[in-house]
Amino acid sequence: MNFVELPSELQSAVIGLVVALFALIVDYLIGILPPALGWVGDFLKKYQQEWALAAGAALLELLQNVLPTGFENVSIKGVAFVLALIAVFVPYLLIRKALARSGVKAFMQRNE
Numbered sequence: 001m002n003f004v005e006l007p008s009e010l011q012s013a014v015i016g017l018v019v020a021l022f023a024l025i026v027d028y029l030i031g032i033l034p035p036a037l038g039w040v041g042d043f044l045k046k047y048q049q050e051w052a053l054a055a056g057a058a059l060l061e062l063l064q065n066v067l068p069t070g071f072e073n074v075s076i077k078g079v080a081f082v083l084a085l086i087a088v089f090v091p092y093l094l095i096r097k098a099l100a101r102s103g104v105k106a107f108m109q110r111n112e
Contacts, residue, residue: 002065002066002067002068002069003064003065003069004064004067004068004069004072004075004076005064006060006063006064006076006079007076010076010079010080010083011060013083014056014059014060014063014079014083015053015056015057015059015060016056017056017083017086018052018055018056018059018060019049019052019053019056022048022051022052022055022056023048023052026044026045026048026051026052029041029044030044030045063079067079
C-alpha cells in the first residue's frame with residue numbers, strides 16, 4: 001500500500017488549513033441559519049473544533065495514502081509548494097479586496 005509520511009511541519013500545516021476552512025464554513029452556516037434554528041448553530045459551534053481536527057486528520061491520512069511512493073521527496077516538495085501558494089495568494093487576494101472596498105482606485109475594478 002502507498003504511504004508517504006509528510007514531515008511534521010507539513011502535517012501541521014495541512015491540519016491547520018483544514019481547521020481554518022472548517023471554521024469558516026461552520027461560521028458561514030451558522031450565519032445563514034434562520035433564528036428559529038439557533039439551536040443548530042449552538043450545536044455546530046459546540047463541536048466545531050473536534051470535527052475540524054477529525055476532518056484534518058482524515059484528510060492528512062488520505063493525502064499521505066494518495067501521494068505516489070518511489071518519489072517521496074518530490075511528493076513532499078509538491079505538497080509544500082501547494083501550501084506555499086495558498087499562503088501567498090490567499091492573503092494577497094484578501095488584502096486586494098479590502099483595499100478595493102476601502103476605495104483605493106488602483107484596486108477597484110474598472111467598467112470599460
